[in-house]
Amino acid sequence: MTREQLIAAVQRHFDQGHYATDLARRIAWRTESDTGQVVPALRTYLTGEMVPSLQALGFDCQVLDNPDAHGGPLLLARRVEDPALPTLLTYGHGDVVNGQESAWREGLSPWSLTVEGERWYGRGTADNKGQHTVVFTALDQALLARGGKLGYNVTVLLEMGEEAGSPGLARFCEEHREALRADLFVASDGPRINVERPTLFLGSRGAINFSLTVRARDKAYHSGNWGGVLANPAQVLSHALASLVDAHGRILVPRLRPASVPGKLRAALRDVAIGTGADDPALTPGWGEPGLTPAEQLVGWNTLEVLALGAGNAQRPVNAIPAQAVAHCQLRFVVGTDWKNVESTLRQHLDAHGFGMVEIAMGMFCGATRLDLDNPWVDWTLASMQRSAGQPATLLPNLAGSLPNDIFADQLGLPTLWIPHSYPACAQHAPNEHLLAPVVREGLAVMAGLFWDLGEPTGVPWKEGALAAQDAL
Template sequence: MKRLDQLTAFLRFPSISAQNVHASDVSDCADWLVDKLSSMGFAARKYATPLHPVVVAEGPKVPGRPTVLIYGHYDVQPVDPLDEWKSDPFEPEIRGERLYARGVSDDKGEIMAHILGVEELMAQEGGTLPLNVKFIFEGEEEVGSVNLSAFLQEHRDELACDVVVVSDTGMVAQNLPTLSYGLRGVTGVEIVVHGPEADLHSGIFGGAVSNPATVLCHLIDSCHDADGRVAVEGFYDGVAALENWERNMWGNVQGMSNADIARLVGVETLMPETGYTGTECIYARPTLEINGLGSGYQGEGSKTIIPSSAFAKITCRTVPGQDGARIQDLLEAHFRRLTPPSVKLEFRRQHVSTPYLCDPKSSFSRAAQEALEESFGVKPVLVREGGSIGSITEFKDILGVDSLLIGLCLPDARIHSPNENMPVELFNKGVEMSKCLLRRLAQVQLS
């Protein structure tokens, strides 16, 4: 079967992990993966979890050679708003040399590129592989990988490996291969300012009773100073300065100038932290962002009230040297110190994931860079990824190995949005890259 035919068959499963109505579709997609991997001669199995299945497969054993574990997630985001899609999100369609479908860039296209890379390399090598290959594909990444840690603990021996390969990160540009050696962590909180027992008439009580929405605005305004730095005491403790080689490399990355980023996201100009470029802020600086807030009347026209409460949802992207639980402590102390006695502050702690950083000069990392250069024809760019992937720190903590983050997702792939896409050429390049990568990793000498 042709490459694209196999990818489109995979993409047709509406494996939306966040919606219970699609639980059977997620399970059916896992079954499809098991059948595909089994047909290649791999020992493949679907494991049940309290939510969605995990697929694990192991190829023929090659004694004395490295073992690579290839990770991906076969679950996808919801498709809403559906009316903004130009084609059915689960009926893949090629338009203008790009393939459009939900999950094609996050993460089914990358999964299939690696599966086909292994399959084609086996065919070229007479049914064998130059190293040991295992796969692990989960169906819960888009809902926080809630069962992955326990699964890795339980199956640690089965999943033992020397390095993990993950293609769930981004590329700077289609013809510029990208290796990520770091990820930011994420720390979430929610604050609620409680005032009067119920909404009050703003004419009768205005000026005498503290308005929770006004207090919330003051609290939010206190989070940053005029230079764009987070103004929470102790927030930057432990944050290391960027290396000169990092700043030099990122300053020359194609398509990532401040003006380029502004055009990409549709704003007039960027407002990065003083002393840093937009790229440096995205890749490697800690942040505090307001993700949502609300209070009072939101309907048509006017309703003159003092709202009884106001809330804000906040996440901080953390970098190596920061601890998410400590950041939550600092935020709570900051907000409580500034909250006037006329209102009450409720502070809710949410999820925490750990930042990740590995050595881009390690033997496995160098092998990956050589494979990227061989398959794309240019030297790869080394970056840190601005987002967070919880599974990466789980692999490090539980399996004791680093991950090679080899992106195949473009900045304009529209992941998590309508009209998600991937260039067909890039998918095919990904298959070739996977074959090059396995050959290069097989040559790494184990200590």
């Protein structure tokens, strides 16, 4: 079979409904991981669904316990054609955020795949069951096209706790470093930059969650009897927040900002348009760091967001000075940010501005990553994607959101390539989550073509030793 025949075969597979059948079965598993509990479905999704599917492709599968009791189990699957061949590592997650059943539109359920024209609804369609189903379907079709021999080895890591912050993932990867040894990392998660064209991104912004709390006293006091002589924690906290980020979203703490947008990054983002989709929100003029384009704001800069505020009872306010106030915040940051010292940076800043009473509690975090734009895998992958899709792919140096890519890029030392098959208005994490059939169909072609190209005898930028082993076959 030729490459062109493979592309036609994988899209015919989609058109005949086989992809939809697999995805519907997977959506039906209630694999919620952000509820504070490790529910049994997290394991049975792996043992009952993914293990049989991967074993059919020749993978040796292990479902292993998470070293962190708060994390779900992990699937480690290996398909070794020859230990001397190069190895591809791919990753996905089978867990989802909570279903939010009551908030879905009438006629939709988070646990059933519902097709309405080009939109396919269900929890996990976009994040991440639909995406890893694209990867494994394309891999299956590439194997068939290659007569059962890819010309390289494949390792699959599927976790069941990404939506809970990937507890235990870093430790698991360290404990299984030898089994995860690879030459290249390719995975699918997150959205394309826009619906029209495929996207390749090379890493992600990092994220740090933290909470700021002002505890003024142990109970509320009448605002008429005590207003004017008792400090209001909500007002104190509001001014503390205003010292961190201004009224236009600009970060005011120098150490929480990157030094600049590198010229090479700026050049890569020159033609990247943000917010052009029909369902995208309208951008706010003048918001964020002055002088940056929307793409530079999202991909090349840091943002400090207040995710939630609490003081008193907003649903039923009373005439009382609240006892305490809290703000749950998040810093999204790019490569080069001194993120490991964020807590001390916040403490020093707040103390210097007279807010020593503000308590800081740090939450979950992940580092920022970005594969060098000059890495040979970048141009090679873009060429492969264009050949399959019939149009150029958009290069995004890093995703604006966050993924545990630092584990693969920094801890395991791999070149990391992410090819998403969702789009910005997919409603991931929200009611009515969906994917778009044309994006999936094109994504299947892109991934199948990539898996074919990785097996070519020449021109693939594997490591020198791995390439020599492949050429010897």
